[in-house]
Amino acid sequence: xxxxxxxxxxxQMAIEQLLIDFLRKSEAQWxxxxxxxxxxxAQYGDTGSLDLSILSALxxxxxxxxxELAKRLGESEFSALYHEGQGMHILMSALHHExxxxxxxxxxxxxxxxxxxxxxxxxxxxxxxxxxRDKEATMDPLLIEGDFLDQDTAAIS
Amino acid sequence: MAFINYxxxxxxxxxxxxxxxxxxxTTNLVTLHxxxxxxxxxxxxxxxxxxxxxxxxxxxxxxxxxxxGFTTRFQLYTVPGQPIYNTTRQLVLKGVxxxxxxxxxxxxxxxxxxxxxxxxxxxxxxxxLSLAQIPYVLQYNKRDMPNAAPLNYLExxxxxxATKVMTFEAVAARGDGVLETLNASARLLLAKYSKTPNPxxxxxxxSA
Numbered sequence: 001x002x003x004x005x006x007x008x009x010x011x012q013m014a015i016e017q018l019l020i021d022f023l024r025k026s027e028a029q030w031x032x033x034x035x036x037x038x039x040x041x042a043q044y045g046d047t048g049s050l051d052l053s054i055l056s057a058l059x060x061x062x063x064x065x066x067x068e069l070a071k072r073l074g075e076s077e078f079s080a081l082y083h084e085g086q087g088m089h090i091l092m093s094a095l096h097h098e099x100x101x102x103x104x105x106x107x108x109x110x111x112x113x114x115x116x117x118x119x120x121x122x123x124x125x126x127x128x129x130x131x132x133r134d135k136e137a138t139m140d141p142l143l144i145e146g147d148f149l150d151q152d153t154a155a156i157s
Numbered sequence: 158m159a160f161i162n163y164x165x166x167x168x169x170x171x172x173x174x175x176x177x178x179x180x181x182x183t184t185n186l187v188t189l190h191x192x193x194x195x196x197x198x199x200x201x202x203x204x205x206x207x208x209x210x211x212x213x214x215x216x217x218x219x220x221x222x223x224x225x226g227f228t229t230r231f232q233l234y235t236v237p238g239q240p241i242y243n244t245t246r247q248l249v250l251k252g253v254x255x256x257x258x259x260x261x262x263x264x265x266x267x268x269x270x271x272x273x274x275x276x277x278x279x280x281x282x283x284x285x286l287s288l289a290q291i292p293y294v295l296q297y298n299k300r301d302m303p304n305a306a307p308l309n310y311l312e313x314x315x316x317x318x319a320t321k322v323m324t325f326e327a328v329a330a331r332g333d334g335v336l337e338t339l340n341a342s343a344r345l346l347l348a349k350y351s352k353t354p355n356p357x358x359x360x361x362x363x364s365a
Contacts, residue, residue, distance in 0.1 A: 038216075053199055
């Protein structure tokens with residue numbers, strides 16, 4: 001199973017608060033919790049007009065490819081992946097339950113600082129993810145009233 | 158795996174277009190990107206080689222208001238069809254919710270189609286999944302080919318399991334059958350969130 005199946009408003013707030021603290025301390029620009037299937041769970045910061053779905057899908061793909069490289073080198077996983085650009089950089093840190101912390105940062109800070117605080121926040125995020133997983137097992141499945149999907153109704157047009 | 162965000166009232170679902178090399182998976186997404194006007198669509202991203210062969214995946218995100226009170230985000234992916242990219246196909250299948258298996262109707266492509274279908278089953282198993290768990294539909298593409306295999310042959314070859322699935326004839330390059338295929342897949346995925354699922358929708362997936 002990939003990632004987590006649901007987030008309540010409280011979980012969302014708790015995760016966002018951690019991301020806010022992390023961005024404040026590390027002076028990074030944007031940070032997000034995604035899973036290795038490409039789902040975006042929570043995010044905070046400024047990415048301008050970037051499409052966050054695409055960003056998540058590409059980050060997950062990139063990390064997944066690296067995971068395969070790690071396996072072939074006899075490692076169970078690389079715990080972090082860093083892409084260095086001219087002005088913008090990305091750090092991806094592995095979390096439990098097939099999730100990732102993706103952080104984008106610029107010239108205001110440096111990789112050492114971002115990595116240091118990323119290591120701290122991953123521990124706390126892992127605790128929340130475990131709690132979410134435990135809660136998921138006890139929650140009823142989402143069911144919505146109404147015959148909203150008549151056979152003739154196009155869901156997408 | 159579907160993800161429900163109760164805070165932003167959003168459901169994310171991943172649909173993967175699977176099939177043999179050059180069967181029209183990327184063409185499906187390109188055509189969908191052109192045809193869809195009402196849903197809020199993102200940019201179509203293709204990770205392809207210089208020769209326009211899919212190297213990693215194509216990706217298209219669609220936001221719809223299909224479920225009352227929720228935004229449903231469909232994330233559409235294709236896999237690279239070439240046999241050498243099998244590891245990549247396994248990666249793209251991570252967290253899949255629904256599958257569109259695209260069959261190339263060309264007679265000469267039957268062996269490749271069958272091999273790809275078997276490969277799909279193997280790769281789902283690698284991800285601890287099976288076709289019994291993941292709702293899928295079949296799209297018989299390139300029906301305009303003069304040497305297209307007859308429908309009953311395709312049905313016998315690809316839809317001959319105890320559980321019949323929905324099938325669609327298509328000419329993806331022209332847009333025929335493309336939206337119908339995606340909508341069927343979307344309905345199958347969404348039916349499980351309805352308290353009173355339309356029997357036609359649920360039944361189509363199960364009817365023998």
